[in-house]
Amino acid sequence: MNEFNDNDVQLLSKQTVFQGFFKVEEYQFVHRLFAGGWSQPVSREVFERGDAVVVLPYDPVLDQVVLIEQIRIPALGKSESPWLLELVAGMVDKNRTPEQVAHAELAEEAGVVAQTLTPVNQILVSPGGTSERFFFYWAKVDASKAQGFHGLDSEQEDIKVHVVSRAQAYQWLEQGKINNAATVIGLQWLQLHYQEIQG
Known part of the structure; x- marks a missing residue:
């Protein structure tokens, strides 16, 4: 499949060109070519957001x-x-593992506790422009306990919980009412696997 790996890229330089709530880095690099040899120097700006966790409760x-x-x-x-229906998510920091972040975000954003937390995949969000990757989990929860408004005041979050049937959520996806990538991926995965989860 992949004939190249990290060793087939030579990083010439990397510098921060913007630092705010997020960061933009400029990469200068060369890489091996499919036809043989090496590319000319390439310059790319990369949105550095860090890694995230996405949890399907x-x-x-x-x-x-x-x-x-x-x-x-x-x-x-x-x-x-601009108010979107989403899965639970949060940024990974150096002080917590992705699993710890997943448990914390379930409580902070949806007021639920994972009875089990199962890793599914690691997904590159938009590798043409950002280094962000998300760790995707599904969490077995008691949906009857999920309700109300949540979020951290310190992060200016204002979050409303919705509990819907799996069929309704998937219908919203097909109708385009759910249109953010992480939630689309999560609900499509669930539609493929719910029978084995229930069994």
Whole structure:
């Protein structure tokens, strides 16, 4: 499959060109070519956001999914509404493992506890422009305990919990009402695997 790996890239330089809430790095590099030899120097700006965790809270007994809704300002003018229906998610930091972040975000954003937490995959969000990767988990939860408003005041979060049937969530996906990549991926994965989870 892949004939190249990290050893087939030579990093010439890397510098921070913007530092704010997020960071942009400029990479200068050369890489091996499929036809043989090496490329000319390439320059790329990369949005450095860090890695994230995405958790699909699913109750296999009730066949219900816990979704959250919050404002996402980059979706302004790009979606029917900038308030998006999403899976639980949060940024990984150097003080916590992805699993620890997953448990914390389930409590902070949806008010639920994972009875089990199962890793599914690691996914590159948009590797043409950002280094972000997310660790995708599904969490077995009691959906009857999920309700209300959540989020951390310190992060200016305003989150509303929605508990819906798996079928309803998937219908919203097919209708385009759920249109953010992590949630689309998570719900498609669930649609492929819910029978084995329930069994």
